[in-house]
Amino acid sequence: MYRYDSYDQSIVDARVEEFRDQTQRRLAGQLTEDQFKPLRLMNGLYLQLHAYMLRVAIPYGTLSGRQMRKLGEIAAKYDRGYGHFTTRQNLQYNWIKLADAPDILAELATVEMHAIQTSGNCIRNISSDQYAGVSADEVADPRPWAELLRQWSTFHPEFTYLPRKFKIAVIASEDDRSAMRLHDIGLKLVSRDGRTGAEVYAGGGMGRTPMVAPLIRDFVPEDEIVSYLEACLRVYNRYGRRDNKYKARIKILVHELGVEEYKRQVEEEFAHMRTLGLNPPTEELDRIRAYFAGPAYETGLEDSIDRSDPAFALWVDRQVAAHKQPGYAIVNISLKPRGGIPGDASAEQIALVAELAEQYSLDELRVTHAQNLVLPHVKMADLHAIWQKLDEAGLAEANLDLITDIIACPGLDYCSLANARSIPLAQKLSERFAAADRQKELGELKVKISGCINACGHHHAGHIGVLGVDRKGVENFQLSLGGSGAEDASVGQITGPGFSEDGVVDAIEKVTNLYLEQREEGERFLDTYRRLGMKPFKEAIYG
Amino acid sequence: MVEFLSFREGETGQEPAVTVESFTGQSNSTAVRIEAGEDARELLPHLDRLSLVEVNFPAFGDGRGYSAARILREAGYQGELRAVGDVLVDQIVAMRRCGFDSFRPDKALDDAAVERALHRYDDVYQKTIDGRRPIWAKRHPETVNG
Incomplete structure (x- = not known):
């Protein structure tokens, strides 16, 4: 670290x-x-x-x-x-x-943390893959890049009063666990001729005008990433709209200029920027990289798991992912207990996870964009002990990527922007679909709930998305289907008229029933939706 | 209270600044004022006859002027670069980093607050045209100094 x-x-x-x-x-x-x-x-x-x-x-x-x-x-x-x-x-x-x-x-x-640029029209916290450094398929650990960019963006003198907030994600795997293409800028590390660089995507985002970011450059070498991003940001700072905050994100600029014209302007600016010596030397990235060098893994470890306890086996199958190092595993900790508030953790639970990280995960843990936690370096032999401790603390839910692993914004229970309450809906859904067998039967199904058009709950990217709106003083929930924040990124389509809180839970049930009837071998909900299109789902809901 | 702040040696520009349009049209003026949204690059062919460029900030949150300033300095402009308009004390340091060397805010600034702001941070992460050595250069003196 x-x-x-x-x-x-x-x-x-x-x-x-x-x-x-x-x-x-x-x-x-x-x-x-x-x-x-x-x-x-x-x-x-x-x-x-x-x-x-x-x-x-x-x-x-x-x-x-x-x-x-x-x-x-x-x-x-x-x-x-x-x-x-x-x-x-x-x-x-x-x-x-x-x-x-x-x-x-x-x-x-005192623990090297801060709240700098977590709001305002500036470059926000850089996000990345929760499996960075431990997944077998990554080109390189993306976090050294993210740290380099954290420093570059901290109090950036030119880009602190942008037209609107600016979010950057860095990933390095084919599997996108960070919704990279729904960021203002997404970087995907790639290797070319033995050099590491990034594919750059620009102009993605959610909010009231969701867009999947197009590729604007297929390779920026690692020692030029800062000057390239300065070029992207300068074009945006100069020409992004400031007359309407709802049209001020970079996605609107890229859309209105057209991708080719935005690219052209960035390239022109980049040609200038690269002459200014703005990039840290490669030694700086190497310095940062050294902190992220793989920890001292033990070798020759047992790499089978005693599955005799069925509840433990169920949890392992759902929550544990493959680690690049034999004998180790990645543990996903669900913050989506039955009927709970997505993403909330008590002080005691936070303390417990801290202890588990120190004792069992080489003193490291991760937070995921789906509002869960990860212990990235766990010996397989320790899984059972960890599971027992999590279970005692109410953290052993086995629902990763299932229908109850719901993303939800804080909504009208807290947020001054919200039109509707997200949390009670998430809780009702969690209860309705609580049965473990049913969740397993439904398979991967990402449900995302936003309490207003700003889309903090990523509803556009939900296989099933719910948007809360205010209709004449009454909370109303619009349903959308077919979104994805993963490598197959897409924006969901609204089914039709909205529902009451209970009504939208019923509608989701109808949609999932149709999926179970219609799915073909190996299809996830999203695949079936993409094959069949909206029509049959609409009929099932409103028919 | 500070109504005008200059980091330049010697005199500062007194001549009233003209609009970019009249300046690039025919004027023999040596002072020009850039409004937010105007392209600073239009001035680049004329930098040698300019002694004062004012950049207007219509609202503190409108950050276009930061880019305008850096563009002028990156092109080698040596004259006075003045931030005017809704300029707040908390922005002076970033503006200095972008090349501004004088300030005429709509609302006068508190002297003590300016002093505190100027000395708050010892080091910076980015290289700009202000000549300050960024932290990465200090971390790798041999490499960066060749």
Whole structure:
């Protein structure tokens, strides 16, 4: 894992003091809320319906046990005893007092963490693959790139007042576990003639105008990625729309200019940028890479699992993924218990996962964009012990990628933008489909719920997506089918008129029943939908 | 309170700035004002006769002026580059990094707040045209200095 040097630490420490100063001026009445708002928003502090919400950055979703433990301590000390893991691999505290925010940031800084650029119209936390460094098929670990870009984007002088927020993801596998093509810029590492570089995708996003990012360059060598991204961002900063915040994301610029014209402008800017010496030397990426070098794995380990306990075997089949190192496994920890709030974890659960990471996973864990956790380096021989501890803590749900592994935004229970409550719907769905056999029968089925058009719950990318809207003061839920955030990225299509909360649960049941009737051998729900199209599903729902 | 802030040695431009259109048209003016959305590159053929470029920030959140400034400096402009309009104390450092060397904000700035902002951060992650050595260069002095 990356560790701060004195430069990194001093920047984060200075940021804490800067924010402490700004907060004190606000509390003393020297700053009005209007003046304070842009300052706090640069630091992930939102004023929500009931309290301040603080969003903490978890760069590329990687944490050490010590960092995770600190997140739990903060939840217990300053929040109501829990935290919420988000679709950007971050953590949100929902019940923060303004006066405490500087102290929380100071505590985070002691474990090399911060909330810099977790909001505002700037380059946000860089996200990545939760299996980075441990999946067998990756070209290279994408996290050194993500860390290089974290540093490059931190307080970037030219790109801090962009037309709108800007999200970057870096992956390195064919399997896309990061919804890379639904980011403003997505990088996919590739190897060419023995050199590592990136395919660059630009102009993806969700919100009210969902788009899958097109490829704009098939290879940028690793020692030019910074100048290439500066070119992409400069064209966007200069020409992205500022007249309408709903048309301000880069996807609209790329769409309105056309991909070819955007590419042309970027290439022209890049030709200029590459003469300016903006790229760190390769030694810098090598320096960062050294922190991510594979840990000291043991060899000659047992690589079979005692499956005599059926509940354990069920969990292994669902939650455990192949590791590149023989004798090791990747453990997915579900934060989607039956009837629970997707992505929420209590302070005690956070502390337990921190302990498990230290004891069993070479002191490392990951957060996924699907709001779950991962222990990336677990010896197969330890799986049973881990499962027992997770089970005692209510963390042994076996539903990875199944219908109850629901992504949901905080919705109207917390969020001041929301039109509808996402969480109670997620809970109802989780209860309706709770039976393990039924979930297994339905197979991979990604359900994603957003409480408003901003699409924080990624509903456009759900095999089944639900969007909550306000219809004359009443919550209404629109259903969409056929989205995907994976390597086969697509945007879901709305089925038709919306439903009440109970109505949409019934509609989802009808849709899944039709799938079970109509599917062919080996088809997932998404495959059957793509083969049959909307019509039969529509008939099943409204017919 | 600070109504005008300059980091230049010697005199600063007093001449009223004209619009980009009138400047590139015929003017023999040496001062020009770029509005947000105007293309700074239109000035590039005329940099040698310019002594003051004002870049207007109609709202603090409109960041186009940062790109305009860097573009001018990257093209070798040496004259005064002044940020005017809705310029806040928390933006001075980033603007300096993009090449601005004088400031005339709509609302005067607090002296102490300016001082604090200027000395808040010792180091920077990015290379720009301000001449500061980025952190990556300090980490690898042999490589970067050749």
